[in-house]
Amino acid sequence: xKQLQYQTVIWDFDGTLVDTSPxxxxxxxxxxxxxxxxxxxxxxxxxxxxxxLFQAFQEHVGMSPQQAEQALLAxxxxxxxxxxxQSQLYSGLEEILRQLHAAGAKLGVATLKPExxxxxxxxxxxxxxxxxxxxxxxDQDRGTRTKAQMIQIVLDQVxxxxxxxxxxxxxxxxxxEGAKQAGVPFLAAGYGFGELESLLxxxxxxxxxxxxxENYLFVNA
Numbered sequence: 001x002k003q004l005q006y007q008t009v010i011w012d013f014d015g016t017l018v019d020t021s022p023x024x025x026x027x028x029x030x031x032x033x034x035x036x037x038x039x040x041x042x043x044x045x046x047x048x049x050x051x052x053l054f055q056a057f058q059e060h061v062g063m064s065p066q067q068a069e070q071a072l073l074a075x076x077x078x079x080x081x082x083x084x085x086q087s088q089l090y091s092g093l094e095e096i097l098r099q100l101h102a103a104g105a106k107l108g109v110a111t112l113k114p115e116x117x118x119x120x121x122x123x124x125x126x127x128x129x130x131x132x133x134x135x136x137x138x139d140q141d142r143g144t145r146t147k148a149q150m151i152q153i154v155l156d157q158v159x160x161x162x163x164x165x166x167x168x169x170x171x172x173x174x175x176x177e178g179a180k181q182a183g184v185p186f187l188a189a190g191y192g193f194g195e196l197e198s199l200l201x202x203x204x205x206x207x208x209x210x211x212x213x214e215n216y217l218f219v220n221a
Contacts, residue, residue: 003219004103005167008160010151010184012170013111013118013136015049015192018125019090020113023083024049031075035067049193050172052112052137076114084117089125090191090210100217101130108133108154110168110178112147133157147178155182169213173199187216 014020025045032040048056053075057068100107107130111118115136122128133154137145151168160166163183168175171192176199179186188196190208200206207213 002099002103004100004105005217005219006105006165006185008106008108008155008158008166009100009217010108010110010154010166010168012168012172012175012189013109013113013121015171015194016169016175016189017090017093017109018087018121020084020087020121021049021193022088023079023086026086027075027079027083030078031071034074035063035071037061046193050112050174080117084121087121087124089127092210093213094125094127096210096213096217097127097130099214103218106132106158106160108158109135110147110150110154111136112150112174114138146181147174148181151178151182151184155184167217169207170194171196176200187213189213 011017014024028045028048029039032038044060047060054068054072057063057071058065063071097107109118109122109131113136115134115138118136119128119134122131122134135150135153155163155166164185167185167187168179169187169189170176170179171189172194173196175194176186176188176196186205188200188204188206190197190206191210197206205216207216
């Protein structure tokens with residue numbers, strides 16, 4: 001059995017554990033269309049991956065809070081009916097998750113995504129039973145809970161008293177900042193869509209493919 005580098009492994013969801021971009025981008029286009037905005041460019045769509053959507057509609061498009069609320073509702077209606085089912089688990093991650101679980105690691109998800117949608121997808125991919133905690137936003141959340149707070153809730157739920165024995169795997173600056181604020185080591189998922197490399201130090205852990213995560217999660221992998 002492989003030896004663990006960390007006793008607790010916390011995963012971001014979108015762009016780290018699951019490639020949800022096809023469905024997210026589809027439902028964003030629907031939301032833009034419903035509110036009379038032009039079709040968003042790929043560059044603009046990429047800015048919506050990571051931050052709470054309610055904030056992103058205001059910061060990146062200039063919507064008022066009322067318009068952002070309407071856009072969020074339009075997005076969720078399409079995403080829950082169609083977009084969510086266009087998601088794919090990154091290749092190789094199920095095996096890594098099962099190896100971690102077999103070695104005794106506590107596994108958790110900390111995501112700004114609505115928790116019920118994260119749980120739905122984990123169940124769809126047959127992974128929910130592997131998770132000791134899954135923390136996300138609720139339907140009324142408009143970005144009020146930070147990534148660091150969600151990480152701390154996961155640590156509390158799995159009984160991790162020493163944050164240095166845990167690691168957060170993520171692909172955006174929100175994950176990087178949240179890990180720093182929560183006091184946990186950070187492992188960058190370079191295969192996601194957060195373009196983190198420019199924010200990392202020269203020796204920072206970086207997995208360019210899902211398979212490379214093993215090099216950082218197990219001793220002498």
